[in-house]
Amino acid sequence: MASTPVAFKAPKVTGKAPASAQKASLAIHEPPKSPTDRNPGPKTKTIDFQFNPKELTLTKAATWERKPQKKNTKSARPQYLGSDPVKLQLEMFLDATEKMDESVVTAVEALFNCMVCEEGKPTPPWVVFEWGGLTGFPAFVSNVTAKYTLFTPGGLPVRAVCTIAIEEVFGTLKKQNPTSGSLEPRDVHVVVAGDTLAGMAYAHYGEPRFWRAIAEANDIGDPMRLRPGSRLLIPSREELGGG
Numbered sequence: 001m002a003s004t005p006v007a008f009k010a011p012k013v014t015g016k017a018p019a020s021a022q023k024a025s026l027a028i029h030e031p032p033k034s035p036t037d038r039n040p041g042p043k044t045k046t047i048d049f050q051f052n053p054k055e056l057t058l059t060k061a062a063t064w065e066r067k068p069q070k071k072n073t074k075s076a077r078p079q080y081l082g083s084d085p086v087k088l089q090l091e092m093f094l095d096a097t098e099k100m101d102e103s104v105v106t107a108v109e110a111l112f113n114c115m116v117c118e119e120g121k122p123t124p125p126w127v128v129f130e131w132g133g134l135t136g137f138p139a140f141v142s143n144v145t146a147k148y149t150l151f152t153p154g155g156l157p158v159r160a161v162c163t164i165a166i167e168e169v170f171g172t173l174k175k176q177n178p179t180s181g182s183l184e185p186r187d188v189h190v191v192v193a194g195d196t197l198a199g200m201a202y203a204h205y206g207e208p209r210f211w212r213a214i215a216e217a218n219d220i221g222d223p224m225r226l227r228p229g230s231r232l233l234i235p236s237r238e239e240l241g242g243g
Helices: 103-113 197-205 208-217
Strands: 025-029 043-048 057-059 062-065 079-083 087-095 126-130 139-151 157-168 187-190 231-234
Touching: 043 103, 087 103, 103 139, 103 157, 126 139, 187 197, 197 208, 197 231, 208 231
Parallel strands: none
Antiparallel strands: 025 043, 025 126, 057 087, 062 079, 087 157, 139 157, 187 231
């Protein structure tokens, strides 16, 4: 049985200090073997923060589309297209002045390798940021900027500040059709002149006979009247059921 995907939860504010300080960490996981698996693979490495971040920046945006109205003084009602994934940005301070070793360089290389796809792997590693009451979400590293600020006389970096941007792999899937209750993601087809439902069904499913599924999903009464420029939801293959 597949396990439940890890979800991001904001920490609860209780007004009481924790019994002991907890160090932040970035867990690096193998990417899942199946493209439909929403959970990361086995953990391969953990990068521990020497000092907990001073601040975290969480960003989430929604996408809306508003079509221009040529003959109206008021703008049209916007159409909600969905929400973007959660993005997290933070800083990691690395310091090796006590041992004067290569640990700073090694940590930076490990962060950079989170954006490299190894041979035979479907994607680069997945990561999960963990710290105290924060339950991390499966994410990928989208950007790392390392600024070296201190060096040994021989030129070895022993201090650095890394700015790390990670992005949620899977955002929340909203119900696309209130009547079906389906949580499966759907494609969107923008109608152009000459389009037919049968042609769309053939392009998306390889079978023109599934045109009725597209008509039902978009409440189309007359399949011969398609308005160019309109956006039609294309049901996923899973929603076709036995077909």
